[in-house]
Amino acid sequence: MTYQPVDAQRDPLVRDTPARETIGTSAASDSLRARPCPHNPAASCSNCRLSDLCLPIALNKSEIQQLDNIIERNRPLIKGEHLYRQRDEFRSVYAVRSGSFKSYTLTSDGKSRVTGFYMPGEILGMDGIGTRIHGVSTMALEHASICEIPFSQLEKLSHQLPNLQSRFFAIMGNEIVKDQHIHTLLSSYTAEQRLASFLLSLSTRYARCQLSPDRFLLQMTRGDIGEYLGLTLETVSRGFSSLQKKAIISVKSREIAITDMAGLKAILGD
Amino acid sequence: MTYQPVDAQRDPLVRDTPARETIGTSAASDSLRARPCPHNPAASCSNCRLSDLCLPIALNKSEIQQLDNIIERNRPLIKGEHLYRQRDEFRSVYAVRSGSFKSYTLTSDGKSRVTGFYMPGEILGMDGIGTRIHGVSTMALEHASICEIPFSQLEKLSHQLPNLQSRFFAIMGNEIVKDQHIHTLLSSYTAEQRLASFLLSLSTRYARCQLSPDRFLLQMTRGDIGEYLGLTLETVSRGFSSLQKKAIISVKSREIAITDMAGLKAILGD
DNA sequence: ACATAGTATTGATTGAGATCAAAAAACGAT
DNA sequence: ATCGTTTTTTGATCTCAATCAATACTATGT
Incomplete structure (x- = not known):
């Protein structure tokens, strides 16, 4: 399949x-x-x-x-x-x-x-x-x-x-309210901020259903994420790579580990 | 005041x-x-x-x-x-x-x-x-x-x-549904398309309350419009000027006249 | 295991819109 | 009417992310 x-x-x-x-x-x-x-x-x-x-x-x-x-x-x-x-x-x-x-x-x-x-x-x-x-x-x-x-x-x-x-x-x-947040995100955040916000959203939602907030599997493609965040899939990929280089997350294909939660939040400016 | x-x-x-x-x-x-x-x-x-x-x-x-x-x-x-x-x-x-x-x-x-x-x-x-x-x-x-x-x-x-x-x-x-439309607008439309969509939205809403759909007064500043559409006020101003040059609208400060409704819609790709 | 299609990464270049800047126009208060 | 403030326009330059391109990786079905 x-x-x-x-x-x-x-x-x-x-x-x-x-x-x-x-x-x-x-x-x-x-x-x-x-x-x-x-x-x-x-x-x-x-x-x-x-x-x-x-x-x-x-x-x-x-x-x-x-x-x-x-x-x-x-x-x-x-x-x-x-x-x-x-x-x-x-x-x-x-x-x-x-x-x-x-x-x-x-x-x-x-x-x-x-x-x-x-x-x-x-x-x-x-x-x-x-x-x-x-x-x-x-x-x-x-x-x-x-x-x-x-x-x-x-x-x-x-x-x-x-x-x-x-x-x-x-x-x-x-x-x-959720839609209003996305409106703000799309109208003023940089690519990196959008990705940080996206990962934090996933994190809290995984936590809500008793799953790890800092280690999870993305079920969507980079293209899906880009279409959601108003970015191209290349920019999403580059963003993940860049966050990894900064030791904020660790990415291995669809596997995400948030290694520096505070750092991720800091990208959104507190 | x-x-x-x-x-x-x-x-x-x-x-x-x-x-x-x-x-x-x-x-x-x-x-x-x-x-x-x-x-x-x-x-x-x-x-x-x-x-x-x-x-x-x-x-x-x-x-x-x-x-x-x-x-x-x-x-x-x-x-x-x-x-x-x-x-x-x-x-x-x-x-x-x-x-x-x-x-x-x-x-x-x-x-x-x-x-x-x-x-x-x-x-x-x-x-x-x-x-x-x-x-x-x-x-x-x-x-x-x-x-x-x-x-x-x-x-x-x-x-x-x-x-x-x-x-x-x-x-x-x-x-x-309205919020989903804005999500799509912000994640994929160009500045000109956003402005066209905004004007068309105002137009239909003015029509709804018995006002002219093709001649109206903007009550918000260029800055407000920009903050809403994810653009700077300069881009909004340039966009209006450009639409005017194409004879699609006529702008005089806050006064808008839509002179080519079909043309305005065409900007959104049908 | 292999083939194939879908997915992801990375690099080079381009471009739309942001930013910086300055002048002109509109507006509100006195 | 006039002054000061806010808003708008237009120009010059810069930048972030899009686009174009090529390669590498991953997964699914046979």
């Missing part, structure tokens, strides 16, 4: 078939929704180790159970597979259960631009809540599993559970 | 007094909340000409009336006055009633970066919903009036009115 998605020959911008028919691989073309995940037969929020950083924060046991009932846990996605595509009708938001994803748009001249990376416990797909059409495509960067939360049901349940409504408002608010 | 805000001598990042005490001018230092707006004594969503592009979309008359009851219409703000500041405790979101605003952050090296401009009918202050602390400062660009919507009451009411909950989810979703 190469990095190239199984359905790469299809142009995501000129597709005409509905999303759920394109999510399956050629071997398994049946709908994603129809297949309960065989890998997590007894999966539930109640026993999910991510429950304290995902949607259920601030919900009590009975509320979590009700949330559990509307969540659909489907078969895992393989690397390169799409969860949904730009212009697909919006039906659900998703919580990453394992693995990681990237969201991206295609610009008018055919280039792709990454709008976000998503890790376990994070919510994605909120583009589309307003327009009812997904504004970006989202693809698994590695073998990954997700919890699908049909939005109409989430709205109904939020209406019954004030805590859930509050929680979802907060999640969307945090997404807006 | 200069453009410099009346309270400019205070450093927004080291302030210690609560927001509402800083909003008043030196002449009128009493709380913003305590003063019903003398300019709009009978103001209400029901008779507001913006009601079909603001929060009340998709609400029926009785629902609008209930929303009306929680909205506080305060005295207008003068140019340069702050609605709230970065690090203020979050209490409310706001709908622009008249005039315009800019939101901005200060970076660690003291430079300011504009995160958004807001026009009549638009909602601002949604940074802070998740964190309960405002992530940006917001300042009136001209004499302006707003509707303040205390968030705790909005949440309570949303819980009673599914349409309102739905509407607010949509507003936040649209904000996220």
